[in-house]
Amino acid sequence: MQIKLIRSDLGVAAGAADSKDMIHRDGRRWWRCGAIIDVPQRACEILVGNGDAEPADEEAEAACKGWRDKRAAVLESREMLARGIEPEDREAFRRGELTGYDADGNSINEGEE
Amino acid sequence: MAKVKVKGTVIKQEIASVLTAVAQITEFSSSGAESETFEATTIDTSGAGKEYAPTGYSEGGSFDFSIFYDPALSGHQAITDLVTTPAECNWDITFADTGGSNSTMTSAGVGFSFTGAMNDGLKADVSLKLDQLIGYTT
Numbered sequence: 001m002q003i004k005l006i007r008s009d010l011g012v013a014a015g016a017a018d019s020k021d022m023i024h025r026d027g028r029r030w031w032r033c034g035a036i037i038d039v040p041q042r043a044c045e046i047l048v049g050n051g052d053a054e055p056a057d058e059e060a061e062a063a064c065k066g067w068r069d070k071r072a073a074v075l076e077s078r079e080m081l082a083r084g085i086e087p088e089d090r091e092a093f094r095r096g097e098l099t100g101y102d103a104d105g106n107s108i109n110e111g112e113e
Numbered sequence: 114m115a116k117v118k119v120k121g122t123v124i125k126q127e128i129a130s131v132l133t134a135v136a137q138i139t140e141f142s143s144s145g146a147e148s149e150t151f152e153a154t155t156i157d158t159s160g161a162g163k164e165y166a167p168t169g170y171s172e173g174g175s176f177d178f179s180i181f182y183d184p185a186l187s188g189h190q191a192i193t194d195l196v197t198t199p200a201e202c203n204w205d206i207t208f209a210d211t212g213g214s215n216s217t218m219t220s221a222g223v224g225f226s227f228t229g230a231m232n233d234g235l236k237a238d239v240s241l242k243l244d245q246l247i248g249y250t251t
Contacts, residue, residue, distance in 0.1 A: 011125060011132035013203040014217055026213065031131060042194065043129035049187030052133050081134045084121030084209065103211045105118040 001044050001059035007052055008033040009082055051078030121209035124178060128191055132205050136188050137181040139236075141206070143247065145174025173243035176204070176218055182227050182237035192239055195223040201244060217248040 012022050012029035021035035031037075036056045039047065041063050047053040048064045051074045055061040076094070083100045085093050089107065092098050098107040124141060125132040153166040183189055195202055199222065207215040224240035 005131065011205055013127035013130045013132055014219070015203065016130035028215070037130075039129040039131075043131075046128050046187040046191045046194075047131060047133065050128075050133055050191075052128075052131065077136070078134075081136050082123065084123055086120060101118075101121050101209075103115075103118075103209075105120045105209075 001041060001063060002036050002038055002056040003044050003047055003053040003060050004056040005031045005033060005035045005037065005047075005053050007078070007082070010052055049074070051075045115210060117208055117210045119209065123207045125205040125207065126188070126191055127203035132203070133188065135178075135180070135192070136186060137183065139179045139181065141176070141178035143174065143176050145172060146243075146247065147172050147174070171246055173218075173246045175243060176206075176220070176241045176247070177239065179236060179238050182235045184235075189237075192223065193225055195220070196225050199223075204241065214250045216250060218246075219244045 008030070010031040012031055016022075016029075018029075021032050021037065022029045023032050024030075044053075044055070044060050044063050048055060048060070048067050055064050055067065061067075080090060080093055083093075085098075085100070089098055092107070096111065097109060099110045100108055102108050122141075124135045124138055126135055148171045149168040150165040151168050153164040155164075158164055180189065202220045202223070204218050204220060205215055206218075207213055218241070220241035221244035222242040224242070225237060227235065227237035229235050
């Protein structure tokens with residue numbers, strides 16, 4: 001079954017053969033956002049459920065029944081995970097008051113000038 | 114030279130060639146990695162000091178981390194899948210330094226145990242038995 005990757009920060013695991021859906025950045029391989037890949041059912045369920053991908057064919061859609069429920073919350077949680085947002089800062093992230101941390105661990109808001 | 118904070122570190126697990134972040138990690142540690150030696154002392158060794166020499170092999174040790182365990186979370190189910198269906202798995206730890214340094218590793222086996230206490234959240238400890246060595250940054 002096929003899924004579409006919806007993030008640009010998904011690394012490629014060691015041992016995976018090169019494909020046109022991978023890009024090289026910072027000396028590492030990354031999946032291209034929007035890449036459609038074939039995966040087993042369990043991987044489909046996990047990657048869609050984790051907010052990394054969306055079903056890209058009927059088979060995947062059937063495997064991930066109800067995946068659109070609470071999707072906004074799943075994607076928001078996934079974004080916080082990628083940015084390493086601490087639990088005590090999650091409400092501030094939701095309010096748009098911080099987007100991450102600088103190298104010293106101080107809160108930053110990339111939207112602010 | 115820098116003192117790298119832990120805040121913002123991301124540990125990723127392979128799901129069908131895709132490295133995706135593991136949620137709700139509270140701490141992590143690597144242990145047991147060492148280059149192996151054998152005792153090379155002989156009767157005619159001079160001095161009191163025992164001699165050791167490298168075997169040429171290194172033990173990869175283990176990589177452990179703790180999480181607030183959410184049994185309904187896909188990412189956490191991906192970890193327990195490795196207990197119910199043993200398989201090697203690739204992992205990545207991306208540090209919170211300015212360059213986003215990372216180390217890669219492969220687990221040959223996974224230990225998973227969870228605990229509950231009245232005054233705490235549901236937690237789990239994950240232990241990865243490493244195949245070969247962590248891909249340390251050089």
